[in-house]
Amino acid sequence: MMGKLKRDITDNRYKIAAVLFWITVWQVLSMAVGREMLLASPFAVMGALWGLFREAEFWQSVMYSFSRIVLGFFMAIAAGIVLGACSHRSRLVREILAPPMVIIKTTPVASFIIIALIWVHSKNLSVLISFLMVLPVVYSNMLQGIQSTDQKLLEMAKVFRVPRMKKMIYIYIPAVMPYFISACSVGLGFCWKSGIAAEVIGLPSRSIGARLYEAKLYLMTKELFAWTIVIIIISVFFEKTVMRAIHFVERRVKRYGS
Amino acid sequence: MMGKLKRDITDNRYKIAAVLFWITVWQVLSMAVGREMLLASPFAVMGALWGLFREAEFWQSVMYSFSRIVLGFFMAIAAGIVLGACSHRSRLVREILAPPMVIIKTTPVASFIIIALIWVHSKNLSVLISFLMVLPVVYSNMLQGIQSTDQKLLEMAKVFRVPRMKKMIYIYIPAVMPYFISACSVGLGFCWKSGIAAEVIGLPSRSIGARLYEAKLYLMTKELFAWTIVIIIISVFFEKTVMRAIHFVERRVKRYGS
Amino acid sequence: SEGGNGDTASEKTTAETGNEETGEEETGQAEKMDISIAGLKGATSIGMVKMMEVAANGEAANNYKFKVAGTADEISAALVKGEIDIAAVPCNLASVLYNKTEGGIMLAGINTLNVLYVIETGMSVSSVEDLKGRTVYSTGKGTTPEYTLNYLLQSNGIDPASDLTIEYKAEATEVASILSSSEDAIAVLPQPYVTTVMMSNDKVRIAIDIQEEWDKISNDGSGIVTGVVVVRKDFLEENQEAVDAFLEEYKDSAAYVNENAGDAAALVEKFEIFKADVTEKAIPLCNITFIGGDEMKEKVSGYLEVLFGQNPNSVGGKMPGDDFYYLKK
Amino acid sequence: MAVEIIDLKKKFEQQTVLEGFSAKFGDNSITCIMGASGAGKTTLLNILLGLMDPDSGTVSGISGKRLSAVFQEDRLCEGLDAIGNIKLVVDKKITRKDIEEEFSKVGLEDYRGKPVSELSGGMKRRIALVRALITDPDIVIMDEPLKGLDAKLKHKATEYIKEKVKNKITIIVTHDKAEAEAFGAEIIMLKKKSSRADESAC
């Protein structure tokens, strides 16, 4: 216990040092550029951030965007897992899914926004976009992860007629986990990036995207940076939570039998 | 040899069937929607596509965008590999890189576009954006891949003092390969998606993005779809080429010694 | 001291120009200087196409290098960097840039007045009053179209939040798709999207010219100002003559465009600003003009005041001071 | 019902591993398969386990039967501990205590809930052995089950196996004649196909 606590503190020390390092770089850069309009200084941004925190509307915006983007993310995770698993089991599914996956990965938002907006209200555009951004990452990593599962263990499971559920939990999941973690780590950031971008297009009122857009449009650099930091903080917080949940599940799986 | 050829043909048969299936779905949908302006029919789009193919300017646009986006992609692959490897070797590097990676993954384009445009000509915005989109995918998968390399083999290599280069090629690369392939498969699509989006923002003349924007602006739905298909085709073609190259390298590695 | 600064900098510029002319002898007056000019794709750049043509033929007073940007971001960045000397930008952006650069940007003229129109597929709207209780589709949430529309509604005693529903759509194309699928939809769109929509859907007609409604409620000489020409202050102080010459040429160009919509539209397409067929129909409705001097100041300050009242951020947080306006003597 | 193999043939690309192989494994019998390295012992077991299809020939008496195996490699889940690896293949009827009892029969009292990746080679082997025998299968197939055990444990494990495989069909690959004799097993010698002949055909 003590060891873990100690390690946690050292871990955080490293992280804080890294963040401080980059803030210093930022400060130096902003001094070098010398124009608040282009590159606001850390202090100015902290001020703007503090100002935001005290607004009631700020928390509304955060909740509004958070709920939608996170919804898209979880839908993508769920769909990615299910589709990845189905694709692995059936060649037909894999081939049928190949073209739409390519389309999802490749088609620029500009192309399908007209069609998308027929079916989706611009309020929910961020759900859709965050979903579409994360889905192919999860799907592709799932497929690779399942394929890289140890064949010898699967043969063993076949001989011993290990029930499908147990096979999933104790053979597939440990093998797929690193791929899944990588997909989540990438997807968690991307869903924010793309979800907010969708809000910048759709501008639903009381969304982070709308506030960000306003800040950009009127060259309110301090606020622009402050909102960006808010997005990053939420994203990191969200990533931490999800990763912790994943590792928790992973540990539970490993502790089976003891 | 014959076997391979046969398999290739069946493979393609599946793929063509899948594409035909989706074109049918598209046709049915477009008939149901019934408005060319919202959802152009496959035939109209084929016509528009054919029209594009005969333009000289079309090929210029494709070359223009292709070269830039692909440049961004390869830069991201190279940087992702190098940074992933460095991060694995040194905790310091890993911690130092963590914040910028989060920022790259999370920050919406809207946030940094003004700064980006100060440093980068709008012509080259697509290089930057495609780079920034692919980098975290490659980095994250590289890191996971290296971490999942068989410790026992690495111990073996240590005992036998296997030179670093050989260790890379014959122990790390095979372990990292599935992660790398997954990263490429995701990144290849994303670099197009985001690169074209950047062109839609910057509108450099003679780029695909500018043409796409124009098609959207004037509600030229047929052309919009046609350009989208062009993007998808190029992306698929590019993905095929890169994947073939990767598998070629992989096979070369395996054939070592025989 | 300002003049002194200007002088030294001016010398430097001349020297640089000399260098760029690849060793050409400095020949005083006859020498043309390089000026970088930028405009946005869309209505605010249409007025200068003739000048672009003239410059391309080498017949302009100076060497103009034009750039048509996709987004205002690009122009903002380039102005700040000093890569661009003169730019045609939206009116409020000029004020924002002035504030954010601490007066580094000056306003030289108005190039586009109102471009906003109320359009509908039915026949039910002929005045602002008629919008009461209806659903209106628009674009440009959080930008000048919203503030302009809100001001207009409020001035007519209509509460934009409760007396009608305004649905802001992400893109003009989205509004177009709604118009095409509804028998009696109302929308507020800027030119040349209005014309684009009308050309792809013949049921759409213009119901209200927003400028006319504005004129009814304000008699202070203000007006809707969509596009303006701005100059970098540094550049202006160093090259006042060249800027004046530019503005003269701009005036001619705007006049030419209004008189020869067809030829101008062809140029608009040539310079990749917009498509010719749409532009030709749109030009008479785009209120392309060139207004400088006190009239400019009056119109712009009145309009910025309105925007400021709606959202101070939209003009950069505070109203620009008098040094914002370049009033040529 | 006995397991019978008739005229089995298995080729890998150009290399013939099994050809014209026939054998019968009677009820309640232990059969040891011996043969040089590369003779095709593991291949034969894989075919019996249904993990590989023969090119020709028939195998009868397997379908519907419950199989279990000790593989040549241990094939344990490295992340799970000893108990977890057993629980994976048994149903709920078998309790933790049952498993611990079986473990103690092969001297595996001190696994300590460590993940398998931290156990010694001989411990892993014994876990694999217990896994194969705890499920009460009809047919037990083992590829060098006593590999890596010391003399004392070999003896212990032999007794354990003999006790558990009563009334089953048991097929064991071994390299040690003494081991086969200790099992009281019938011995089948597997001849290695000459590789030279094939090689010239490459």
Added chain:
Amino acid sequence: MAVEIIDLKKKFEQQTVLEGFSAKFGDNSITCIMGASGAGKTTLLNILLGLMDPDSGTVSGISGKRLSAVFQEDRLCEGLDAIGNIKLVVDKKITRKDIEEEFSKVGLEDYRGKPVSELSGGMKRRIALVRALITDPDIVIMDEPLKGLDAKLKHKATEYIKEKVKNKITIIVTHDKAEAEAFGAEIIMLKKKSSRADESAC
């Protein structure tokens, strides 16, 4: 120079595996380490190979020496073929022909350029053996090198090892007294620490 171990101690969490272990391995000597499963043989070898640090005690005579090992598991690159696995650890001086010659000494003529994953268990073991001995190391450390080989191959491999380890320091873990005698080796018995005592401390 001889390898000397003095008062070695190694614990894993609560479990003491090695304690007060001292030994000396002379030049040009073969030493066999024997002991029950879980006694800590592999742990000891890992410490000698520098893959694990002891908790206390000293190991001298290792640093600067060229080591090689046969691990308890084969630790081959599954994707490479037999030759590739050897080439991985040798420098260019050793040609393909040299490698093939070594292979033939342990009856490994028929590897056929297959990836290791398609070879039989005994073949893999012999590749691991050749890999350890082809590099002409100063110290050879082998964990059950003859595991999974049949009697004939065991004999062949024993001769091969004896030939190759002349003038080296050789440490071999084995479970088979006869094997140790065949090597003409000195034998060190490793006592297993009572696990009960530790367990009560948990």
